[in-house]
Amino acid sequence: MTTILNQHEDYQQAQEAYGFPLIIKQLLNRAKIASKDQTISYADKVTYTYAEFFKRVNRLANVLKTMGLQPGDVVAVMDWDSHRYLEAYFAVPMSGMILQTVNVRLAEDKVLYTINHSKPKALLLNAEFEPMAKNYRHEAPSIEKIIWLDDTEYGEDNIQTQQASMPDYVEGEYESLLAEVSDEFDFPDFDENTIATTFYTSGTTGDPKGVFFTHRQIVLQTLSSTLASALSAEGQGARYNDVYMPMTPLFHVHAWCWPYGATMIGLKQVYPGRYIPEVLVDLIEQHKVTLSHGVPTILQMLIKEMATRGRKFNGLKLSVGGSKLNEGLAEVAIESGIEFISGFGMSESCPVVARAVFDDKTDVMSMDEQISYRCLSGSPIMLVSMEIWDENGKALPMDGESTGELVMRAPWLTQSYFKNPDAGDELWRGGWMHTQDIACITADGTLKITDRLKDVIKSGGEWVSSLEVENILSFHPCVAEVAVIGIADEKWGERPLALVVLKPEHVDIKAEDILALGHHAVEKGYLPKYGVPSEIKFLREMPKTSVGKLDKKKMRMMYAEKLI
Incomplete structure (x- = not known):
């Protein structure tokens, strides 16, 4: 920047001008002035003001410094969604350290793999995960300090109980450690390209892969995603008077960066702990939550729980992503009072790159048109460039018909995988990030994901979109969940197989009766004849990944092993 300014003598930078690096501490600037009295809650356990939050962030930074941790050190967190997690979101990277959000839903050996791969020096450990972590001092030698997180009610009567329950290998209990240090801390400025966070994708093959993001990337993602949300029509996006509660885990892609965004705006926030449907709905009703996000599985859980109470939601705006939302579930969501907004992103994209746009065009749509539109993946948010490539890397027209792999560029996309440059080179072939999603883009810029490369089915030389078939079968009133996979067929190469979870009353x-929907879709021209599944197999529950997405790899394996 200085070099460019020095090219002309009239544009010299003032000696004391502040360069304003795009680092995470800048996200707190507005809230420190305008939201000091706003509240942050952890379920029904703790409520405090933003003013107290800022002090606690300072205290946590002092605790880490007192333990001898240095800029560049990795600090891992194993916790449910809590006020402590939010404090770590800021205190750790603002201290120049790297925050590792550990996916506690992975298998224990995979959790240990991610710990040993990133080599954290400190671990914030919820007591609930102690059985999983008890041998870390032997099996994960990089960890030098463990801070105990205890959800026992705070108070003088419980201090001895907490201390008695702590393992001898921990440094101390979180609240006690915070109470022992100053609530003042001067967070330094540093290069905005410093790594701020890392986490591991759940992966479909092999070991999880680590992605990492810089301060600059997180700040730009937070700004652009929040702006895209707020630009939509009233009743669809973020507003100053919203009440925010995450329903995407804080260990997964920064909870879609909304904890950063909500804190930047200064919203009232509620953190639910573990995702239990009854607790989520209780908190939504108690705190009048209006803004959240989650995968279709979470949406389904909310609808089912509220239905058992004989009530509807009132003013809940839910961003839905992570996997394709089918129109059958979308229809039920609208009926239950949820204003849902679809979008698109991935672990490697920090994550949001596309979001549904609500404007004059959507105002005149019929309800059926609205539902179809809402189930698409939206339009690129600001600063995102997208193209559709054929198998030779040639860009295809954005005409709503030409289909190929979605590739993209944005300033917040991960630049590689941690300690895995070969996979990073594959991700960034040709200077564009390859999503491995098959898609088309309409003339007005709306993105439609038609399948994942690994999930698309080729039957008799013709491609079948598993998502399209799932969408059609989801309209049957007896279907709770549906997934379509390809299975080997001697005559056609592959044929689609539908896996269905029925509603309890059906x-x-x-x-x-369900396949009749597919045949009807063929008659109406919505589906080719070869797209109708050969058969349906009924399951009690659908295999899912650690973050609630349909696990089609596991489904194919179960079919091959004759488990379904």
């Missing part, structure tokens, strides 16, 4: 339905 367990006697026959496969032919």
Whole structure:
């Protein structure tokens, strides 16, 4: 920047001008002035003001410094969604350290793999995960300091109980450690390209892969995603008077960066702990939550729980992503009072790159058109460039018909995988990030994901979109969940197989009744004849990944092993 300014003598930078690096501490600037009295809650356990939050962030930074941790050190967190997690979101990277958000839903050996791969020097450990972590002092030698997180009610009567329950290998209990240090800390400025966070994708093959993001990337993602949300029509996006509660885990892609965004705006915030449907709905009703996000599985859980109470939601705006939302579930969501907004992102994209746009065009749509539109993946948010490539790397027209792999560029996309440059080179072939999603883009810029490369089915030389078939079958009133996978076929190469979880009150339905929807779709021209599944197999529950997405890899494996 200085070099460019020095090219002309009239544009010299003032000697004391502040360069304003785009680092995470800048996200707190507005809230420190305008939201000091706003509140942050952890379920029904703790509520405090932003003013107290800022002090606690300072205290946590002092605790880490007192323990001898240095800029560049990795600090891992194993916790449910809590006020402590939010404090770590800021205190750790603002101290120049790297925050590792550990996916506690992975298998124990995979959790240990991610710990040993990133080599944190400190671990914030919820007591609930102590059985999983008890041998870390032997099996994860990089960890030198462990801070105990205890959800026991705070108070003088419980201090001895907490201390008695702590393992001898921890440094101390979180609240006690915070109470022992100053609530003042001067967070320094540093290069905005410093790594701020790392986490590991759940992966579909092999070991999880680590992605990492810089301060600059997180700040730009937070700004652009928040702006895209706020630009939509009233009742659809973020507003100053919203009440925010995450329903995407804080260990997964920064909870879609909304904890950063909500804190930047200064919203009232509620953190629910573990995701239990009854607790989520209780908190939504108690705190009048209006803004959240989650995968379709979470949406389904909310609808089911509220239905058991005989009530509807009132003013809940839910961003839905992570996997394709089918129109059958979307229809039920609208009926239950949830204003849902679809979008698109991935672990490697920090994550949001596309979001549904609500404007004059959507105002005149019929309800059926609205539902179809809402189930698409939205339009690119600000600063995102997208193209559709054929198998030779040639860009295809954005005409709503030409289909190929979605590739993209944005200033917050991960630049590689941690300690895995070969995978990073594959991700960034040709200077564009390859999503491995098959998609098309309409003339007005709306993105439609038609399948994942690994999930698309080729039957008799023709491509079948598993997502399209799932969408059609989801309209049957007896279907709770549906997934379509490709299975080997001697004649056609592959044929689609539908896996269905029925609603409890409809367990006697026959496969032919559901497949009739597919045949009807063929008659109407919505589906090719070869797209109708050969058969349906009923499951009690659908295999899912650690973050609630349909696990089609596991489904294919189960079918091959004759487990379904």
